[in-house]
Amino acid sequence: MTIEEQIREIVARITHVDESIITRESTFKEIKADSLDIVQALVAVEEAFDIEIPDEEAQKFQNFGDFISYVENHVGQKEKA
């Protein structure tokens, strides 16, 4: 399973939406996620990939594409380190 697929699965589970509606272009607002959903999704993704996503970075995400790219870059960094 790719990082993108795992993130979509986690977000869908937390926000109770169908995975198919989450694309790289969608936003948390579009899938009707509230602030608690967002925090829980961040925490679940952090735990799944053993990384930390600082709040100030998360606030910069415009859509799931940004979220996924951030995780892809940081998981990669950790493996290289």
Add this chain to the structure above:
Amino acid sequence: MSLEGKLALVTGSGRGIGRAVALKLASQGADIIVNFFRRRDAAEQTAKDVEALGVKAEVIRANVGDPAKIDEMFDTIGNNFGHLDILINNAASGVGRAVMDLDVKAWEWTMNINARAVLLCAQRAAKLMEGRGGKIISISSLGSFLVLPTYTIVGVSKAAVEALTRYLAIELAPKGICVNAVAASAVETEALKFYIKEQLMPDTRQATPAGRMVIPEDMANVVAFLCSEEAFMIRGQTIIVDGGTSVGLLTLVGKGAG
């Protein structure tokens, strides 16, 4: 009031009240374990400032809403230090919603972090205090007995904290552990600025009888006193630090609270 040689865990001590408590206890000689969840940079800054006071600091990340993470944190403390003298339950979160908008998820998130964590941390801390005694202080708020706008779950969680404080105080007394809580009115922190900006809370900054808002250091001073031997006979109490707000409520009508 010296805490020299003591080891204190302060949950959520990257910012706000937790940070002020960590620095106050450090200034009295205690080594500090700085726990954080979301802001590593803030926690590392607290640790740096603690060390500048001439004591040791260790940073541990743990979401206290997750029992497994609490266990991991206390396993680390047990392995690295073998004991603990002071536990400050400060970490808190909450979902600001009207009663009719509350759901199970918001309830569990808030109660797990604010109330269940106090029990689980106290249980693990008490084992590390075995044979040496200790202090357990939890941070509460006026919302435990006063109604604040959109504060329901947090208020309920704080009522649970205060009730738990009484039970822990009695059951842990034979182990030489003093358990108390400190409750604040709105404290001038980043969290409060956010609440006022988002209009989730009225701006009562001008309406405190003492003439100014409670600041984190006011809380830290009382917490430090409760950690001292001078407070040995205070058990299971919640000390209110609010500059007179709660007892002067009726005098505040029309003074910025609306």
